[in-house]
Amino acid sequence: MNSLDNIIKYIHGSNDFVVTSHVNPDGDNIGSTLSIYYFLKKINKNVYYVMNDDMPLNMQFLIEDVNIINSSEFKELKIENYTLITLDCGDKNRICVDDDIKGNCIKLINIDHHASNDFYGDLNYVVAEASSTSELVYNLLIRNEEINNYKSIDENIATALYTGLMTDTGKLTYSNTHASSFDMAKQLLINGAQTQKVVQNVFGSNPFNFYKLLGESLNTLEIINEKVAIMMVTLDMLKRYNVDFKDIDGIVPYARDIENVEIGILLKEKSDNEIKVSLRSKSYANVSRLAKIFGGGGHIRAAGCTVNDSMENAKIKILEEALKEI
Template sequence: MNSIDTILKYIHESNDFVVTSHVNPDGDNIGSTLSIYYFLKKMNKNVYYVMNDEMPINMQFLVKDINIINSQKFKELNIKNYNLVALDCGDKNRICVDDDIRDNCIKLINIDHHGSNDFYGDLNYVLAEESSTCELVYNLLMRNEEINEFNTIDENIATALYTGLMTDTGKLTYSNTHASSFDMAKNLLLLGADTQRVIQNVFGSNPFNFYKLLGAALNTLEIIDTKVAVMMVTQDMLEKYNIDFKDIDGIVPYARDIENVEIGILLKEKGNNEIKVSLRSKSYANVSKIAKVFSGGGHMRASGCTINDNIENAKIKIIKEALKEI
């Protein structure tokens, strides 16, 4: 792994950057990507926020004034010499830009906290033990202040970092929360993070139909051998309640947070024979091992994968692997 100082030195000596996240973006990679975007702008770099997927509805407040473009629009700009910064992406193949943008950069800078990350970048800052990628970015930006005597973290960056920290630690309640996470939250508050705006938008602004969809999903809930809970969201449900696929990940904790349940599973029907699976565990099960069986990955307590089958068969397959883990 490269040192923070090495990465900062390279950033200071370079001019053109593309920042992006993993596919199906969430709070941590939006917060970390946006923070790096703002940082590079403050350093007077040419920076492009490129992402092929849409923002979840509860994250749009962060980027309402940001020009986010897709890969095709970036390629139309004909930018030849650029560096790609991939944040919170444990797998090179899940970077949310077209492959040719990924493969033709001068250097790929990989900043991430997934244990499955294989250091695919030319420059890598990867620490699986950190609470979030936003905590890594926070460390990098604080180090930049030390080296360059430059006030790096402003209110916008503090708010973005706070968003990623809160989402990936479950508002500082998950097992990946450390003393450093509380220190970071405190300092971001002192630096101007709009914490109430984050909490209200991310956790307190679900549309009414989301709860109708949640009710329908809960009606599919099953508990197997007291330790595994599984629920489903079908395409028909999404169409009935007019909820976008990207806005339903908040449902999965309802499966995990049942008394005596160790593993919660949400199966999400994205297309014909394309089932996205979200996995969460409570105290001891390593759900990343389950996800890897289906070429997925993630963290010990939170992982995901895709099963190319119908939703009923996918449920049978994922339950079989979950029962092995407990």
């Protein structure tokens, strides 16, 4: 059952927390997780931000003063009776901590907006229609203010939530943007969100080599049946331009945003025979359904999966299914 009140009551009655998100973190993962982290600190809880992945380069500004540790470092602390809070993770298997950290928590709180989420937590706040998990955290903090009669959102929390909202809604342009999203953005501004800092760092600070890689990736672009556009980034490209794998998700909209194209696909070679696939759709195709065919998931308009095969074979397989979807 979704229950904000039960989650809020539980948080206030407990002491030790681990917060984390899914593997390959993005803006909404980081914004929602960081805002819960700051909130728990604010109410004098012991909280550990644990994540086994590195942060994308354009999100580093958010975590300058935050101690993020990996699973091994957390286990060395020998913390017992902790509650695990997962943010923006639709699949328990994709939580970005070691399995024994998941298994040894006394309670798991699951806050998420993926339609594929199966309510794997002991306490769940899952709303598939929400624009972002950051919007769900915002709802939780506003409800906490109503129940406990004190201000929950400060400048740091507002900036983190604004980052999550802007990245998951494409700066309030995607179809998952609702009236509530604009209301949230307004209130975050009132509460001190550093909007220009978010815009400059998240959307306006790509390194020069990113654009050189983008240019080469665009040269691989193909349009199939006028409705599907596909492009790729190889390991050789990443090495040639010294760009990290985690910093290339911003390329996929270039495939989707072509006139008449409905599905945009980016194939990303992470290692030999490991191809990560980013999927975006424009108006009607369900790329979450497409991703599930290959064991992935996500949202109707944005999803991803992994194909364990060569780049060329992955391309053939993905295109075959994408053409069925349109």
